Amino acid sequence: MSEQVWKSKLFIGGRWVEPSSDARIDIPSPSTEESLGSVPEAQPADVDAAVAAARKAFDEGPWPRMSAAERAEHLVRVGQEVEKRYDEMVASFSAEIGAPLAVSRAFHDNAKKMWDDASTLHERVAFEEERTWEDGGHGVVVREPVGVVATIIPWNGPVATASLKIAPALAAGCTVVLKPAPEGPMSTLMLAEALEAAGLPEGVISVLPAGRETGEHLVAHPDVDKVTFTGSTAAGKKIMSTCGERIARVTLELGGKSAGIIADDIPLDEVIPSLGFAGIISSGQVCAAITRIVVPRERQQELLDALVPMFESIKVGDPAQDDTVLGPLAAERQRDRVEEYIRVGKEEGARLVTGGGRPEGLDKGWYVQPTIFADVDNKMRIAQEEIFGPVVVVIPFDSVDEAVDIANDSPYGLSGAVYAKDEELARSIARRVRTGQISINSWGMCVTQPFGGFKQSGLGREGNVEGIAPYLETKLIQYA
Ligand code: NAD
Secondary structure: OOHHHHOOOEEEOOEEEOOOOOOEEEEEOOOOOOEEEEEEOOOHHHHHHHHHHHHHHHHHOOHHHOOHHHHHHHHHHHHHHHHHOHHHHHHHHHHHHOOOHHHHHHHHHHHHHHHHHHOOHHHHOOOEEEEEOOOOOEEEEEEEEOOEEEEEOOOOOHHHHHHHHHHHHHHHOOEEEEEOOOOOOHHHHHHHHHHHHOOOOOOOEEEOOOOHHHHHHHHHOOOOOEEEEEOOHHHHHHHHHHHHHOOOEEEEEOOOOEEEEEOOOOOHHHOHHHHHHHOOHHHHOOOOOEEEEEEEHHHHHHHHHHHHHHHHHOOEOOOOOOOOOEOOOOOHHHHHHHHHHHHHHHHOOOEEEEOOOOOOOOOOOOOOOOEEEEOOOOOOHHHHOOOOOOEEEEEEEOOHHHHHHHHHOOOEEOOEEEEOOOHHHHHHHHHHOOOOOOEEOOOOOOOOOOEOOEEOOEEOOEOHHHHHHHHEEEEEEEEO
């Protein structure tokens, strides 16, 4: 399949077809602001065609009826096709979103892991389980695919995020309509090529880049049984309420404002190498970023003495250069949003210790300097709201209990980190923080284990056996 095809057609039911309209999505480069080209923008009529194909494939086609082991063979092939396109996907995502190549590689490594993981799920999940119970009853518990799945994803890691959702959905036997964001759709269209090349049966998968309104149409579609969404908490609330109208199943992976707690016993050279990047990687456009650093009050200056020079030495620039650490923000409106939060932080009385502006010498592109606010009160908006930019806030504490309270005083609960020499202390803090994943003396998103949020960070889990469960309905067949 050539670039000409995905730049002129839409991928509906496993085939490239003419779009219903001539609407197009322009793709500006975040680093040069020049157009990288355009792709067709799906409209509600295209969604209707994709949902009809997915419905038919689910109700009548072979996919949900074949064994999980047979489906797994297809998933292995998808993984191989993703691998074949790895370099072009990495380059394309980097160009269209402005992510440095190393970040783009990390995302696409995760995508590959998701297909590998999903292709072995059938060995770990009991699709059928014989049961007997107290009064002599016996029968079988059957786990069936939930049906047609609408998958809506943001732009900040689309191939990895899509894979985290559609690989287990397909493993379960569901059929899928995937709607990537209009920002940076090219790498996801390469994923569509990989899905086509893997030869899934007709109707099983569609990929429709489009904006919010087409997304709303997909979520409200009566033939969609389940919605799985990754994006902002604001959109997640709207989607959940639409799903509530017809009790459509829903999984939500939403925003974050995760805390990294530093204890008083650990040398900072054991903290900074991971925590220093955990808040600003991919210019802070990562849901699980550690954007609140919670530090003993008497160690705040020691931390700043180490962190500020590190931030100031980071190479910000062209994402296509191998030694670039931070690229631009993905969109102009994203930079506007980040700059507005920097203004709010100053107004709230937080101390700006580095950054806060645009990097010198980068006249084109939506760049923001890596930025640190210190002496931050956790009640401030810059400590409570997700900025989604290269901005971290340092919040001092006076006791371990207060540090835990600060971490938990957030509408979010997605990720987190604890740095302490005392292992018992680290583990007890990790248990007390209300969050979906938390790391000790390191930071990283683990996508092959349960991933998801407490509170307004989401609903449900992705990854591993927990990640296939939301795509299965459970049925008990009782024998006489
Ligand atoms: P967004 O919510 O604006 O958009 C995400 C996707 O949803 C896009 O495809 C968009 O077109 C679509 N959309 C928006 N409103 C919709 C609606 N009402 N109905 C249907 N579709 C709708 O988010 P964004 O700004 O593109 O992405 C950034 C957000 O995503 C951040 O809040 C970030 O934390 C979150 N995110 C979360 C995770 C996670 O796993 N928890 C991962 C990545 C990003």
